[in-house]
Amino acid sequence: MVLNYIWIAFFLSAFVIALGKLILMGDTAVFPAIMSSTFAQAKTAFEISLGLTGVLSLWLGIMKIGEKGGLVSALAKLLSPVLCRIFPDIPKGHPVMGTMFMNFSANMLGLDNAATPMGLKAMQELQELNPKKDTASNPMIMFLVLNTSGLTLIPVSVLLYRAEMGAANPTDVFIPILIATTVSTLAGLLATSIYQRINLFNRTMILFLLSICLLVAGGTWGMTQLSQVRIEALSTSLANIILFSVIILFIVAGMRARINVYEAFVEGAKEGFGTAVRIIPYLVAILVGIGVFRASGGMDVIMDGIAWCANACGIGDDFVGALPTALMKPLSGSGARGMMIDAMSTYGADSFAGRMACLFQGATDTTFYIIAVYFGSVGIRKTRHAVGCGLLADLAGILAAIAVGYIFFG
Secondary structure, three states, X not given: OHHHHHHHHHHHHHHHHHHHHHHHHOOOOHHHHHHHHHHHHHHHHHHHHHHHHHHHHHHHHHHHHHHHHOHHHHHHHHHHHHHHHHOOOOOOOOOHHHHHHHHHHHHHOOOHHHHHHHHHHHHHHHHHHOOOOOEOOHHHHHHHHHHHOOOOOOOHHHHHHHHHOOOOOHHHHHHHHHXXXXXXXXXXXXXXXXXXXXXOOOHHHHHXXXXXXXXXXXXXXXXXXXXXXXXXXXXXXXXXXXXXXXXXXXXXXXXXXXXXXXXXXXXXXXXXXXXXXXXXXXXXXXXXXXXXXXXXXXXXHHHHHHHHHXXXXXXXXXXXXXXXXXXXXXXOHHHHHHHHHHHHHHHOOOOHHHHHHHHHHHHOOOHHHXXXXXXXXXXXXXXXXXXXXXHHHHHHHHHHHXXXXXXXXX
16 A cells, blocks of 8 residues: 555656646656656566566576475575564474575675575465465565665675776775665664564574674675775675575485476476566556656755755755665666766765765665565565565665765765
């Protein structure tokens, strides 16, 4: 229901803003721009779905091998003590635990091409446990919010873009991004747990969260000891080695279980193709709504309002030049990437606004895109508190990025 109101708001606000521009400023190009955006975004949604078809077929095929080979179930049993605390409604040892863990791991390593198929597979398995097929269950919402918080240990793409834009030290945003995205994830976890009345203050969860913090701190310290070239080489190589090792591990597990590995892969790949087709209408809906709002100039109106408020409060508007990236990130990953590059191009890669744009890009994930793809793949129409908790995690990440940005670069 919340998504319904937001979608309607995109169109109505776009119409009001465009009509105001036409009447007050005589801007005759605004409505043609809006209509062009609707066609362009519809085409983009189809192209995204088409591009996902091959990736989904590949990874859901690999996941089917792991499922039939017993590896996913073994991983689920290993992780049950922790994940059962976060997902109390999922039966202990259920295979979806293993699938979710693989999705989280891929996200943390920045492996988007692997994370999305694994996430969709997990959502399908969660739907099998869902008593109300059109309404998001508590585990579905928790899983989605943890995805939208965008926890990534190594933001490879941001570092590469900074290098291409001529930053003197492209990796100087690494630690600030890691801090901001960790705050976003913890905020999303806490908000969803409060809403679902999940008790996180127990020995298992405290030890687990402390372990994660130590892992993040250790990884951060290790990266600070390396040069930019070594960081880029290590992160890229490590990610690909891990990814290919997972494929080999699943195939070997299937061979040990004496299943027909090839047939299992084909069976899973067929599911991937069907999933890619099912998400097309949901992607078209959300991307067209976002495109209309952006083409009308709605984003500029919000930006001007935030700048006025910041100056009125005496904070200063140094970070406002980077805000388009923050406001666009929950709506569109490619749009936010373009805003980040534009900020570095306009203000300089090593300027405060240029660095802040990189922090915003790495602090959160594309909330509305993930909701459209994940819930759309299983036909969820009633999202309950998923949008609110996801946006709250985004807000926490953005505020943390601003605070950390002033501490490190202000």
